[in-house]
Amino acid sequence: LQINGKYKLADKIGGSSQGDIFCAWNILSGAEVTVKLWHSKLSRALECKYHVYKSLTGGPGILHLYWFGTDYGFHAMVTEHLGSSLQDLVSQSDHKFSIDVITGIGLQMITCLEFMHAHNFIHHDIKPSNILTRVDVNNMSSIMVYLIDFGHAHTYRDHKTHCHLHCQEHVLFVGTKPFASVNAHTSIELSCCNDIKSLAYTLNFLLNSSLPWEHSADLCKILQAKLDFPPLTYNIPTAFLLFLEHTQMLSFGAKPDYELL
Missing domain, CATH: 3.30.200.20 (Phosphorylase Kinase; domain 1)
Structure with a gap:
């Protein structure tokens, strides 16, 4: 063909x-x-x-x-055409990504999301399998990442006025359970800050090759685990903990501090 x-x-x-x-x-x-x-x-x-x-x-x-x-x-x-997704690389690797590599991935994704949000779109489904790579496996520090699958993406503000659309409740769940934000679980309309929150979960997944709630099918238990995240048993570098804390403080309609992140 x-x-x-x-x-x-x-x-x-x-x-x-x-x-x-x-x-x-x-x-x-x-x-x-x-x-x-x-x-x-x-x-x-x-x-x-x-x-x-x-x-x-x-x-x-x-x-x-x-x-x-x-x-x-x-x-x-x-x-x-690109290479494997981050999800595939985690599954295929015998060792975890280094802190430096994950930091590089995070910085690239923040730049990508800032660009996307500036063009009035939110992605709605940030997760490792939706991030493809271009990398020399012998030099992981050279990794470049690309966001894919815009099936759930939509505009979150008016194109002309840049005014944020009103927050709505009782909306259908959108995303993937392990990486979806708390708002997605509570049926609240999502905004650009929710992409950043899903990115925080994605980076912590890369750090630990798993998330505490990823094998649970109970939405209530997943939600509670996310509200309590990170558990005391989790070893998270200070920079990533600050990133996570910043995302947890973002309210609907708030503009993420991309420069700080």
């Missing part, structure tokens, strides 16, 4: 009930790319992702978007 006349599909590298993800090649340049194929009936989901990518492409930590359209009865999106 050849998408848009020049992207030749190779191995399937992922997928879901919505569609499939392939490694592919640009037959004109030889460049490796990633192609996402969505079933036509689910085109709205891919169009929403495309809108976010188009608005953010070229920004720090954002994949380059090469093409979006319809071919062979599928809606297709072509982006640059």
Whole structure:
């Protein structure tokens, strides 16, 4: 299969009930790319992702978007191709990431989220499996990270006035339980500060290769564990503890202090 006349599909590298993800090649340049194929009936989901990518492409930590359209009865999106996710690297590694590497990842992600929030979007699902990498495995300090999967992303403020949308209650849960913010568990509308809170959980996951509540299916127990986090038994470097404390103090509509973080 050849998408848009020049992207030749190779191995399937992922997928879901919505569609499939392939490694592919640009037959004109030889460049490796990633192609996402969505079933036509689910085109709205891919169009929403495309809108976010188009608005953010070229920004720090954002994949380059090469093409979006319809071919062979599928809606297709072509982006640059990257390596493993942070989740996969944690699963594959025999040792934990060093503090310096995690700090570098955190700084890159803060810059990425600041850019995304400045363009009026929140991600809604920050987690290790949604952060892809470009890295030399023999030199982990060179790691570059990129945020993906904007299926839950949406605007959080007016494009013209930059006024924050009103806080709403009784909203549906959005995100992934182990990394979702406390607000997500309590059915409160999410804002940009919740992305930062999910990033804090992600960094602590990288520090310890786990989170205290990740194997629990009980939402109430997960919520209580997050309210009590970090437990006294957790060994968290001071800088990461201060990061976590700052995120816990952020209220709805508050602008994270990206420079401080």
